[in-house]
Amino acid sequence: MMTRAIVFLGGCMLLLSQFQVTDGLYGGIDTSNYFALLLGAMVAIVCLVKVPKVLYRGDAMVFVLFVYLLIHASLTHAMQSREFYLSLSYFALYAVFRVIRAMLLANYVSFAVMFGGIYQSCLVLGQLLGYGISNHLRFVVTGSFFNPGPCGIFLAGVFVLAVAMMKKGYRKVGFNLMFVRYVTACVTFGVTLVAMIPTMSRAGWIGALVGVMLLYRGEIVSWGNTRRRWVIGGGIVGMIIVLTLFYLLKKDSANGRLFIWQNTVSAYWKTPLFGVGIDGFERAFAEAQHDYFEKEKVLEQDNRHVEMAGVVESAFNEPLALFLLLGAVGGVLAAMVLFFKLQRLTAYSCVAVALLVASFFSYTFYIPSIAIVFLFAVAQLPDRRVRGGRYVNVLMFGMIGVVVLYFNFREYGNRWAYREWKKRAVYYTQEDYESVIDDYERLYPILKYNFKFLFEYGHSLNKAGRYEESNTILEEGTAHSADPMFWNIMGNNYLALGQYGRSETAYLRGYYTCPNRIYPLYLLVKLGAAQGDSVKRNYYGRIMLGKRPKVASMAVDEMKFEIRKMLTIND
Known part of the structure; x- marks a missing residue:
């Protein structure tokens, strides 16, 4: 009984920790989710002291993928990146869920997932009714996520799980675990169905639709035996209409x-x-x-x-x-x-497929809470046994546990850097650039894979007149970000150093990376003026004045007014 309670409470804590925001860390929800996952994976690894006695083909292939990731990350110098630590944590949680399956305790994690869905649905409905505040200015509902899209996908996965548990039903022999599971599934079904709608997540809706259709595939096939042509034709037409509506939405x-x-x-x-x-x-x-x-x-x-x-x-x-x-x-x-x-479809297969379908239209597995539900579902799937695998399992699960503990413990200890960054970023926001440079230099070895940090650091060096150092940092930032502002500031640095050719190249790189932005063209006009090249100034100036920005703003109007005035005076 104690083991069951621990598994249930552990599952609840693992999910609920993803719905909280840790104060004092730079990055808000994203950073909170990240470190909560690292800690949750390390704590859950305790379960790996009891590895499954049977080796399965799927587990062996997961381990091969794990080894490939380690080698690949080492060769590409990505072992300090957030994506690497997230991936390691996902492998650890998969292994833990496999142990839970072997211990026949999956039902208790299912309870935790459904309670997580109920909690998230209550947040969404509270925001919709005005009792809560969303985490995004453009959207009324987000749940505890930063965007309604991931919230809708998470709810879709929980919704399919709830439908699957309802479909299993319960034995009418009084108050028992199956009855509690059925009642919990009914409540989860109701609240997640209502909460999914206002998220407007098309990926979540499509995933939920596919998952439920797979759950009732037997009933659909048997109903269509006498009307096969009509059912197939109607299904195809229906899917085309649904996809068209989602596209037009x-x-x-x-x-x-x-x-x-x-x-x-x-x-x-x-x-x-x-x-x-x-x-x-x-x-x-x-x-x-x-x-x-x-x-x-x-x-x-x-x-x-x-x-x-x-x-x-x-x-x-x-x-x-x-x-x-x-x-x-x-x-x-x-x-x-x-x-x-997925060779044999079960209730958990339908949950996994629902989230997998949603992942074709979104960034599903960048969100730890969604990945947790997916990994749990995949870990419960049946698989073909491989003979004589007990000691191989010890090696595989043990290696995953040791590697993840080593890397996650080291990264989790770096939380202080995010706390210090948040404190020092106040000075950056206030444009007190000199005050942050020394502190950012101290934080650089830990945060050098974070493009937001690299931008603030490189921009501060630019404002302090340390142009060559600024370009070194900004160039590293271009390896982790698609933001053209890195190239724009690098161009400013080259301009200050008198390297006009490299400055123009950087500005053009910024423009072609995101050509609906006016700022790189504005800088190119200013570069022509600084060089005393009226041909270049007029060329880029007339192009800039003829461009329509993606988002109109006062800043764009001011830049166009300045360039128009410059061209008029010189003409």
Whole structure:
């Protein structure tokens, strides 16, 4: 009984910790979720003292993928990146959930997941009714997430689990565990269904629809035996109508994601076999987007994709992103894990498939709480046994536990850096750049993979007149971010150093990376004026005045007014 209570409470704490924000750390929800996951994975590893006695093919393939990740991250120098630590924690939690399955305690984690869904639904409904405040200025509801999209996907996974538990029913022999599970599932079904709607998460809705259809696939097939043609035809037409409606619901957003996928595929073909590294998405995507717009000559002619360009941090398609990051080798290994696990559809299979379908349209597994639900579902799936695997399991689960404890403990100890960063960032916001440089230099060895930190550090050095040092830091930032502001400030540094050619190259790099921004063109006009080159000044000036920014603002109007005045005076 004690073990069951510990598993249930542990599952609740693991999920609920993802819904809280730790005060004093730079990054808010994102940073809180990150460190909560690291701590939760380390605590949960205690379960690995009792490894399964039977070796399964899927577990063996997970371990191969784990080893590949370690080697790949080492060779690509990504072992200090946040993506690496997140991935390690996911492997650890998968191993823990496999142990829980072997101990026949999965039902208690299911309770924890459903309670987590109820809690999240209450937050959403409270925000909708005005009793709570969302975490995003543009959206009424976000739950405890920073965006309603991930909230909707999390609720979709819990919703499918609740439907699966309801479908299992209960034995009518009085008050027992199955009856409690059924009642909990009914409550979860009701509140998550209502809460999913205002999140407007199309990925979550599609995932939930697919998951429920898989749960009732037997009933659908048997009902359609006498009307097979009508059922198949109606199903196809229905799916086309649903997908069309979802597309039209947020047409601009859908088109933007198609453009992101196009650039992600282009980036993938540059390193198809082994990928760009677990932390290399932003760099690879920025290069692909730059190359596309440079090839299309958007400086001089219009392009319909200009309005869709942006500073992208995710592919909005997890399988596609996996192939880009880990290459065809890593993608195939992950596919083999799912192949072994999904050969027989169960209730948990439908939950896993629902979240997997949602991941084709969003950044699902960058959100730890969603990943936890997915990993739990996958870990419960049946698999084919491999003979004589007890000692192999000890090796696999033991290695995962030791490696994750070593890396996570080291990274968790770096929380102080985020706390210090938040304190010092106040001076940066107040434009007291000299005051933060020494402190940022001290924090740099720990935070050098965080592009926001690198931008603040490099910008502060720029304002302090330390141009060469600034460019060194900013150039590192371009390896972790698609933001063209890195190139703009680097161009300013080269301009201050009198290196006009390199300054122009940097400004153009910033423009082609995100050509719906006016600022790089403004800097190019100012560069021409600084060089005394009236031809270059007028060329870029007239291009700038003819461009329509993605977002109109007072700053854009002021820049255009200044350039218009400059060209008029000189003409």
